Amino acid sequence: MAAPLKLVVVSAGLGKPSSTRLLGDRLAEATRRSLDEREVAVEAHTIELRDLAVDIAHNLVTGFPPPGLRAAIDTVVSADALIVVSPIFSASYSGLFKSFFDVLDNTALIGKPVLIAATGGTARHSLALEHALRPLFAYLRATVVPTSVYVATDEWGAAAGEGVEGVGTRIARAGGELADLVAGSPPHPVTRPSSATDTVDEVVPFAEQLAALGRG
């Protein structure tokens, strides 16, 4: 039997408990259900950025990740699929969420299947997903599924309205899209450099470097 697919949730929620974490868990569960139907085994991990906040700040200052953050980065980079969830603060993702992706190497997520999601006080902020998170992951050249999931506070207690899908339906659709994407991609993508201190192993022979300058 093939190794289980590695599904990693990155949650930037700050509360304990956190509705952002809750949304991440529900999206992971929906993705797992959808992969179960295809008889694809899943191993899920969750990374709470709250626990890494100080490490992330240290990495910004020193240029290298302390051990705890290093492990989290390795988990994210080796994932087969990512679910990333941020609270919306001041019209965009939170600073903590952005800082985590800032300390990854900008090639670390190329081709990675990603589901983007966010929580916020009211539905008025929902397009931050499309205006902030989607361009961020487009820049990183990740493959983002079409459905993004935003959940406002009051939606946790609301049924589907007229012409409006309920939270559960959106979560199930997004999880299904991520499952489709990941089940169709080769398992365990090629390892790429995961942080600024991790770009050592590839070497271009010197003759090629000279030839590129017309000096071969």
Next chain:
Amino acid sequence: MQFGIFTVGDVTVDPTTGREPTEHERIKAMVAIALKAEEIGMDVFATGEHHNPPFVPSSPTTMLGYIAARTERIILSTSTTLITTNDPVKIAEDYAMLQHLADGRVDLMMGRGNTGPVYPWFGQDIRQGIPLAIENYALLHELWRKEVVDWEGRFRTPLQSFTSTPRPLDGVPPFVWHGSIRSPEIAEQAAYYGDGFFANNIFWPRDHFVRLINLYRDRFEHYGHGTREQAIVGVGGQIFMRRNSQEAVREFRPYFDNAPVYGHGPSLEEFTDQTPLTVGSPQEVIDKTLTFRDSFGDYQRQLFLMDHAGLPLKTVLEQLDLFGEEVLPVLRAEFAARRPAEVPDGPTHAALVARRDAAAVPADAVPQTS
């Protein structure tokens, strides 16, 4: 094994007094530190090159020429010489002149420089950093080895029938190190030429530099310059010592907490755990420095950063005295005892001349010893 210091040449406020040295004081302090390094028996003094405040050493050969006149023995080097934004023709001329004046006590370390605006200030583009380092060094290498050079490249005016003067002392160019914090291309470049590779090893965890050095060693052997164990490796380090550990930590903490590069970040304890920084007793410095060999293999040059973050000159000179009395003799003996015979010692002009002469002797004239 060669031991020495490398200085960044920063002008930084002493956080314990609020006093900032003048540029004049800092420049004179750098000279005093170089003279002290020779006095305590160190082998190398290396200065950085910078073209923006708060750094003073914009003109390394001027400073090193002055130090050369006031010293007898110590090797004068750089950490680093900007191969991207300096004209390689001027580097060839300046360092050959310095090499003559210092009777061969000169080598230099190539670096790209990581201050963005320096590139446009000198008419270059930082995105071309690696190609500049490769092309400029190819020209420098040729200028020191070929009497008459015809040259055409992407980054500077072509040369027709150009001779760089003075020619290197005894026809042997200064030894060159290539320093890099993160680029495998530079390790590859150093290996290709059989030059030295220097791992700064101060701000980042050691495992990162282990990988760069291993790459350099493998490629050094690949290009036929010797075995991977014979590759010429230099390593940085950063220390602060007092006779007892608690005193060292107490005194260095305000400097660490406010240091320009990593200040206001991780704690002193976290940073010493995760990077090669040692703050403690002479014995702790000895113990930690010896572990570098376990990580990097036998290497040829160990440079320490000792005069940054606003430490007053007096403190730096005390550090060097303590280093000379208690650390240097032990490290010399320990590294020498561990180094296998086939691993070369640190590069000197005399050794390079001897190697050139040995290579020039016809094979049948070499006495057979086995």
